[in-house]
Amino acid sequence: MNTKTHIALVSIPIYSHLRSILEFSKRLVHLHQDIHVTCIIPTTGSICSNTKALVESLPSSIDYMFLPPPNLDDLPQDFHPALLVLVATSRSMQSIDDALKKIHSRSSLVAIVCDGLITQVLYLSKKLNISSFIYFPSNMMLLSLVLYSPKMDETMTCEYRDLLEPLELPGCVPIDGKDLPEPLQDRSGEEYKVFIEGNKRFYLADGVLVNSFIDMEAETIRVLHEEGNKIPYAYAIGPFIQKGSSRRDESCLRWLDEQEDNSVLYISFGSGGALSQDQLNELAWGLELSGQKFIWVLRSPSKFGFVNDLSLANEDPLQFIPSGFLERTKDQGLVVPYWAPQIEILSHSAIGGFISHCGWNSTLESVVNGVPMITWPLFAEQKMNAAILSKGLKVAVRPKVNEKGIVEREEVAMVIKNIMVGEEGKGIRQRMKELKDAADNAVKQDGSSTRTLAELVLKWKSLGVAQCN
Incomplete structure (x- = not known):
């Protein structure tokens, strides 16, 4: 009888994001061998050699599946590549839903972890009554912006690039408005609307797994944790980096x-x-x-x-x-x-x-x-x-x-x-x-990130016990 705790991951078809979430997966199953992972990967077309090399090197305790690319024939030839990914992932939601249902019917999932750019998946986890988490391949400062941007949208009227003083996100170094991500540079644009809507969905998650560590962003982590149940709990579990290349020069x-x-x-x-x-x-x-x-x-x-x-x-x-x-x-x-x-x-x-x-x-x-x-x-x-x-x-x-x-x-x-x-x-x-x-030190056996990951795994295992009961 399979007694492993089963987690599903949903990535996006961006190499850097996929690489990061797979490095997290490998460390997860290495440290906790009673965890089994299935990674669902949407696509925009043919699968590139870099991506193939990534997934082919995965250990046996990590399964993966590539979803068929959605129809993108209606998009113009010079469509911006970043927007192409967002459209492709949005049009892949039915395929993701079908995949999650199939996995869950075969081996009960205890949690679904989705990339921070595909938070529509959080709705699917609610339909299946499964706990949901976000894997955030960036840092706590960007997470702070994501979590507080809906409030900023309600309380600030000017374009952020026109701010006379640097923006002070809670616990973060002050940042000039022009240094905020591109979707925030034009509040009348469609990208801005999509960005804010996606950020609001973060509040549906039971937690956010962040590829950072305490000593790198200690003050930001402290402030986010002080917010308690007002925002999803931020787990500092990094750094996850690729250990070496499959190709050499x-x-x-x-x-x-x-x-x-x-x-x-x-x-x-x-x-x-x-x-x-x-x-x-x-x-x-x-x-x-x-x-x-x-x-x-x-x-x-x-x-x-x-x-x-x-x-x-x-x-x-x-x-x-x-x-x-x-x-x-x-x-x-x-x-x-x-x-x-x-x-x-x-x-x-x-x-x-x-x-x-x-x-x-x-x-x-x-x-x-x-x-x-x-x-x-x-x-x-x-x-x-x-x-x-x-x-x-x-x-x-x-x-x-x-x-x-x-x-x-x-x-x-x-x-x-x-x-x-x-x-x-x-x-x-x-x-x-x-x-x-x-x-x-963070990733040593008794390091802060290793302990935080162990706490998260304990939570997942308790969810599995609750399901059995």
Whole structure:
């Protein structure tokens, strides 16, 4: 007789979100071997190679199923990729409902955990009379914004980008209105309406599982917990990061082996980040001007700020960098088209800094490896993450942008030298080391995140006992 406690997870078809929730799943079943997980994954089309590699590496105690893509033929060819995901997940709700009912009929579920961007699932869990939780792959500061934004919507009248003073979310570092996520930048737009409606649904959840840890956001966690039953309980159970890559670029790692400790700057904009052509040019010139060693994961420019599926890339990104750049910097740096083994790179002793888009996965990978950061946010909540890192934790520097939103080459060179060899960089390096140690401690056997996860599992098991009775 199967006595395992069964949990269903519902992800969204965004690689970074899926990767995070699967890392949570793997740690969950590793620490608690009497837990069984089934992950339901909506799709927007063919399944990319990166996603296939993720799910094929899962342990036997984690099942997964890909749902058939919904009909999206009515959408325009140049439909924004972020909106495409929201439409696809919305149109997949019947398939998700059918999958949950089927799983529940075979092996009674004790809880459903859904990604924070697909909270419509919470209604389905209520129909099945099953406890529901949200997996939040970002941080407590963004969760605070999500939970308090419906109240902000009722009490504030101006556009948030026009606020004269920084916004002070409870327990968080003050943040400029222009640094709030894109859906909040136009309160008359459809994205804003969808954002607020989705945030209101958070209050249907029995709890929110957050990929963060106490020492990283202690004050925010304290304030959220003081709210008691007014808001869903926030479980700080991270950091969850990918342990290693299934693919290796030996030439890239061999090049790093030849460099001095802490001498190389790593530049990458996540699993899908991309710069405009003008910004790509300025970054290239800034790298060259800085004189610092670098390894740059280069992608073709994009009008959206990100690309969809790296496995489908068919352009040579090297054609977009300034003429002669590779020849002039052949002894200074290494340019890697499209993809590099980020986990192995960030853990390499030669790496001394990281220019990052500040996606939360990349942020945590940098923290876990103790690598100081230069924040270069592109979209989503990344500007908020940059504020946490630079103004709150002070483990990063943030370059200034001009009136066109471009970081100019002189600014690029200055912040690079600052973080790699400057006096400010020394202090940042020490603070990042302390944060790394805290992250290590959080996931130890008696660490704060491990204990919090154990409390959550105990709750789930008690729900299973109640079902049997």
